[in-house]
Amino acid sequence: MPCGDLLDLNDCSVTDWKNLIKLADDIRLNPRDYMHRCEGKVLATLFYEPSTRTQMSFQAAMLRLGGQIIGFDNPVNSSVSKGETLMDTMRIVSNYADIIVVRHPQEGAARAASLYARCPVINAGDGGHLHPTQTLTDLVTLSTVKGRLTGLRIGVCGDLKYGRTVHSLLKAMSRFEGNRFYLISTPELSVPDYCKEILDNAGCPYEEVPALDDCIGELDVLYMTRIQQERFATPEAYEAQRGVFVLTPEKLQKARADLAILHPLPRVDEIDPAIDEDPRALYFTQARLGMFGRMALMLRMLEDDITIHSEREHHLHAAVCSNPRCITHTEKYLSRSVCKDENGHDICLYCEEKC
Known part of the structure; x- marks a missing residue:
């Protein structure tokens, strides 16, 4: 079964978590066994806000698995500075990469990005929302x-x-x-x-x-x-x-x-x-152990051994999201969609604020 995206770690089962932890531990103890597992694979790191640990951890993780990296660490150095939408950036970059990591200051940006990418997307932090x-x-x-x-x-x-x-x-x-x-x-x-x-x-x-x-x-x-x-x-x-x-x-x-x-x-x-x-x-x-966790995650996602993305049922909603930090306020093409949370409340599909 093809792998989805990691937008919220709670979309994984506890069994998935335990398997990832076990794999991360094995990578830590036996790094040479994993040095070539991602040869020929390309990771794109798209960081719309500053980061040291998360960005370098992902980059080091892919390099230690034998893969390569592309991307930007400042939107000023990309076509975003020219007004390119998140939708178009994802469509372009996913032509070049096998997996994409996105950090963005607006809440719900990772889910929005996943709608337009042709490869798996990992949420590396979307505003004050989640950091799986x-x-x-x-x-x-x-x-x-x-x-x-x-x-x-x-x-x-x-x-x-x-x-x-x-x-x-x-x-x-x-x-x-x-x-x-x-x-x-x-x-x-x-x-x-x-x-x-x-x-x-x-x-x-x-x-x-x-x-x-x-x-x-x-x-x-x-x-x-x-x-x-x-x-x-x-x-x-x-x-x-x-x-x-x-x-x-x-x-x-x-x-x-x-x-x-x-x-x-x-x-x-x-x-x-x-x-x-x-x-x-x-x-x-x-911080060091996090690198092994990210190695395990990308390895599983690229090898299709774990299905992560949980598709929520949702319906279109005419009202604008009340959360001023939501990605829907700047990426105007996004549909105003509402879904249900674990407690049955109507929430924004992207930022998960109550409607």
Whole structure:
């Protein structure tokens, strides 16, 4: 069966995830066995916004599999700067590539791109919506360093409202038994209601916590994210809160000896650099393990061993999407389509905001 696209990691089954994690581990342990598996294949990386880890991780992954890479890391250096639509870019690039990775600042862009590509598309982040291969990185990392994906006490800290990595992680880890979540943020940056609804429906217990000190001693995993100053109403409001969500050696003294500290990176000042040498600081290991996860993913997609893209039933809807960050506001040719989410709500097909 031909492979589809990876737009949302939750379109995969848990069995698919476990198989990808197992393959990533084998690639890590036996890299020479995979050096030529993608010879003759071409990866296109189309990055409409800045990236270091995700872009280079994908590029390194394909090169280590024996393939080649093309693409751009700035739309100014492509025909996008001349007004070319996403639709036409995908139609052109998919003539040259066997698989395409897209990062875009607008939500729903990856799904829109997949409609016009003639080869598989991987979502490398679409605005504040989803970042599925970061979640795959997180699953590979937790499986490697914790030896399990069940029965974990997971704290997510920082920008939980706009942090796409947090949303994807919560959705994924809610599918494993016995996980408990601590949602650590300011009220202004608390996790969206739809994420809480996912946790509720999965029967996952969670607590909203105002300060890292309040729960760090309970955690098996601490997933730090950057607090974005631009999300606060005033600089004073940001300054009043920022120190509460900085991980320092003093706060770490209260943590368990086997705590795993993760971060999708880049960091700014939310983790004191003095912690980098602590064996519990695993964010740089996490970045390396993500490369093996992406190698496994591309290998499976190119060899048609895994079917990923779940086609949702949808219907045309005349109303404009209410989400100002949705791709439909700039790519005007896209049909206004509505589908159902897991809870039966009408949502935009692209950005998944409620209609």
